[in-house]
Amino acid sequence: MSGTHQEPNYMAVFYSLAVLTALEIGVAYMRFLPLLIMGLALIILALVKAFLVGMYFMHLKFEKRTLGIIALTPLILCTLLIIALLPDLTGTNRKSDKAPVAQAQHDAAR
Amino acid sequence: MSHATTHAIEPAESPLTPESWGKLGMWVFLAGDAMTFGSLLAGYGALRAGSMEWPDPTTILGINLTAFMTFLLICSSVTMVKGLSAIKHGDPKGMRNYLLLTALGGAIFLGLQAYEWTHLITGEHKVLFTTTGGQKSLFGATFYAITGFHGAHVTGGVIYLLIVVMNGARGKYAAENFNGVELVGLYWHFVDLIWILVFTFIYLIPNPS
Numbered sequence: 001m002s003g004t005h006q007e008p009n010y011m012a013v014f015y016s017l018a019v020l021t022a023l024e025i026g027v028a029y030m031r032f033l034p035l036l037i038m039g040l041a042l043i044i045l046a047l048v049k050a051f052l053v054g055m056y057f058m059h060l061k062f063e064k065r066t067l068g069i070i071a072l073t074p075l076i077l078c079t080l081l082i083i084a085l086l087p088d089l090t091g092t093n094r095k096s097d098k099a100p101v102a103q104a105q106h107d108a109a110r
Numbered sequence: 111m112s113h114a115t116t117h118a119i120e121p122a123e124s125p126l127t128p129e130s131w132g133k134l135g136m137w138v139f140l141a142g143d144a145m146t147f148g149s150l151l152a153g154y155g156a157l158r159a160g161s162m163e164w165p166d167p168t169t170i171l172g173i174n175l176t177a178f179m180t181f182l183l184i185c186s187s188v189t190m191v192k193g194l195s196a197i198k199h200g201d202p203k204g205m206r207n208y209l210l211l212t213a214l215g216g217a218i219f220l221g222l223q224a225y226e227w228t229h230l231i232t233g234e235h236k237v238l239f240t241t242t243g244g245q246k247s248l249f250g251a252t253f254y255a256i257t258g259f260h261g262a263h264v265t266g267g268v269i270y271l272l273i274v275v276m277n278g279a280r281g282k283y284a285a286e287n288f289n290g291v292e293l294v295g296l297y298w299h300f301v302d303l304i305w306i307l308v309f310t311f312i313y314l315i316p317n318p319s
Contacts, residue, residue: 007195014188018181025177028168028314035318046310050303057187057299067126067137074141078148085152089159 013056020049130289133296140300143263147304150259151311154252165249166317170235172226173313179222180309186215187302190295197278200285206278209291212298213271216264223261227254253312260308263301270294 024045027038055061060068127133158164193208230237237250274294277283283291 010188010191010195014184017184017187021177021180021184024310024314025173028173028316031316035316039315042310042314046306049306053187053299053303053306057191057302058296064126067134070126070137070141074144074148077145078152081149081152082155085156088156 008056008061010056013052016052017049020045020052129292132289132293136293136296140296143300144304147256147259147307150252150256151307154256154311157248157252161248164317165237167249167313168316170230170237171253171313172229175222175226176309176313179219180305182215182219182222183302183305186212186219187299189215190298194288194291194295197283197288197291198285202278202281202283205283205291206275209271209275209278209294213268213275216268216271216298220261220264220268223257223264227257256308256312260301260304263304267294267298267301270297 024042027033027041027045030038033041054071058071060071124131124134127137189208189211193205193212196202196204196208236242237247237253239247239250239254241247271294274290277290
């Protein structure tokens with residue numbers, strides 16, 4: 001960042017991060033929440049914090065847009081990775097049950 | 111003559127980061143490093159979702175201690191930007207003090223992580239690579255791999271910060287020459303950013319009840 005643009009208000013970013021962290025802890029202790037809602041809330045809070053750190057502390061807001069694309073690449077690739085892993089997420093337990101049946105059907109067909 | 115030829119071969123300015131090529135290099139490195147952390151976390155998620163049994167992290171791991179560690183890293187990120195701001199305003203002493211505070215924050219973080227690990231390895235509710243029944247514990251393996259990899263980054267960051275402080279003591283940085291400080295800042299904030307995600311995925315997200 002050169003002198004052409006003014007410094008962001010770092011303390012405001014700090015207070016936001018502190019409040020968001022306190023919120024995270026609060027949500028984590030609300031055990032009565034359904035897992036999906038709690039998980040989504042926690043992930044959104046974490047992404048907002050990561051966004052604040054990237055935009056203001058790492059100055060992405062003041063950089064050329066293409067640099068932001070470099071910064072976003074791992075996020076996009078990791079999203080694709082998670083999608084690629086999805087079939088494995090539920091598969092491990094079921095495969096052991098289904099495999100012998102599938103093998104038997106396969107043998108019968110022959 | 112040869113000087114001019116060198117310039118013709120290599121453009122003096124990075125198109126994305128006109129300040130320095132080092133900054134572009136740091137961003138590319140951080141993007142690659144983020145991919146490593148992302149793969150570790152995605153692998154963690156896949157193993158956890160695919161496991162029949164997974165210990166509930168919120169009951170086994172100490173959330174309050176790690177919440178404090180998170181807060182500590184956020185504070186050290188603030189001292190980091192303050193240090194960069196100081197050198198931009200031509201204040202090398204202020205920069206040195208803020209960078210030393212940042213390194214101290216990182217060192218305390220590492221101390222707390224060592225305390226936490228000791229507690230988990232020798233304490234009442236052990237987290238190891240095998241369960242007490244002798245079965246493999248993916249929870250322990252992934253926990254130590256990811257928090258350990260992050261801790262190694264913090265260790266590297268503290269060393270990196272101290273090197274920048276030493277360079278600063280030799281008068282390397284000034285109001286119009288702060289690139290080295292900005293680069294260590296980028297690395298340090300990245301380590302903070304990764305911890306924010308590690309904290310959520312490893313410590314906070316509970317098991318289905």
